[in-house]
Amino acid sequence: MKNKFWEIYRKINKLPQSVRIETCSLCQLNCRDCYMRKNDPNVIIGNGYLKFEDYKNFIKKNAYIKNIELSFAGEIFLNPDLYKIIKYSYEKNINLTALNGVNFNNVSDEILDALVKYQFKGITFSIDAVTNETYQIYRRNGNLNKVIENIKKLNYYKEKYNSIYPILQIQYIIFRHNISEIKDVKEFAEKLKIENIFFKEPWNGEIKFSDLDKKTLFEIQFIHRQYKQYDILNNNIPLCCQPFIQPQINWNGELLGCCCSTHKNLNVNVFKSGLRRALNSKKMKYMRKVIQGKATSEDIIACHRCSFYHQMQAANKYLNIKKIKFI
Template identity: 45%
Template structure:
């Protein structure tokens, strides 16, 4: 749920060229003026089988370091909006894209605040689509009927944000949330799992390691076990908020990489090799992004690059259909709407193709109005000469 930050592309020129059947013209455009066209997808079969769809970017909590809650007014001022995915839009999208098999209902809010979620869950089940909420839910506000539907309609996996093992500790970070309510909702899901004799949804307890909750690491693990939940500890990336008092112990207990090893004296080989540095980043980010984003073998992809590969393998769509492209973007977008243009049209829109060109060929100047141009990851890849290898169309 913690992620950062689109103009409709006119299809007139493309449509005109297509209706003219101008093969000569399209070759000319590809080779010279518009080199980004080499990434243009030609067939439905080139499209991803998974998308990330924002179910609701509103939230009832005010977590201490939640950047999106802190930035709500700026986002509105800059033209971003808050709302929820309508069942009608979901149904139309699914009906038009019958090859989609997995949908992660996430990005920047609480999916359970979507009043049409039950219809979405049920329809996805009827269409044999696996739903997940692995980016995190707070699970404070949800009806028993919805909890039953999660089980009855085989919602695949849910990561519950629980940074503490007592109400007092939990509410320090999850401001406005109630620990006992969340635990009671988990127990209700488990009761329904028993009733339906089903392992779904797979439940994960996500515990972000803070200075104020490190004394509850063991207790939380025990509770997760009792609640039949997988335990995932995560590093807190907001370094000035509640830093760990004993990171060494927390690292030993959780296995999360929290401290750098001290440098050995007089050892000329203490410098971190690029391979070691990549490994470290990969481990840290793997804790933040637990799902394999693209179906490729994990070892084939450097973790930071995963965000950009979402453009290709699991594009992020906002609740209103705007193509965010990747989960780093929360309202800035690629100027195209998947609900209107369809996935093929949106992924072939000018800014997406230009982003792929910029990210794969650093001799290309960044496009001024492209959301990737101001992304820190793009700058970092460019500095390190780590191009993204997008498929050609």
């Protein structure tokens, strides 16, 4: 009865059943191109973590939420309230994921156990090498051997509980320094029982997929096809759809809109105003109009300087919300 009420409430108010909440913007690594570690005064994420009490209140007030993506601009495993967040979400039938990425260098046994026991649905490991020497070139302060040990321990718990969750995948950012290790990543993943691998071009533009030779490209596509089998890993929501179906919220409750919105906030706090009111706030509505091509962008929202928006502008092709599923 309660669930039915919330589903009707959600549909009447056109509220999403999925959100993204930054769980911890702090990180022990210092990756070479990480925008969070450059002390850029224009980045508005700040340093902090999601408090359990805020999370609990948010869930109580928005009981129609079914899926929450926790990873964003830091390392979720540094959040001291993470155990409580995972356990509480399980009790409330909420699917948790960290598909944006985690470095997985420091994870306690208690959390590794909880990830399986409380059916955390999916994790993306940011691993762009198969040797520690190469890994540390980009993932400064990180140690691939520690990551491997933690993945092995996680697999131990998966066997112990006879669970397929969390489903595991690797995000491999391609750089000039790690191209030579692409050929070994499939075997690396297989040994660690990792189900999927996907590759990304670096933000700094030092290399593009088109720069790679055909053999390497084949290798990439082969790996990707071979492991792309679970729905949860296929659930790639295009970034510009996020303001509608999976809005990004910062660790302190500030509404950001999407995960690219790191330099402008929308001047509304979800934990204070409530999600429904926040999603109907002035700047959020404006952001949604801009990405649908119904308003001209001004430099008050992140879209104005976002490459995705510039691509839409160049092609004169904007988001068509009628094509978005489960709104």
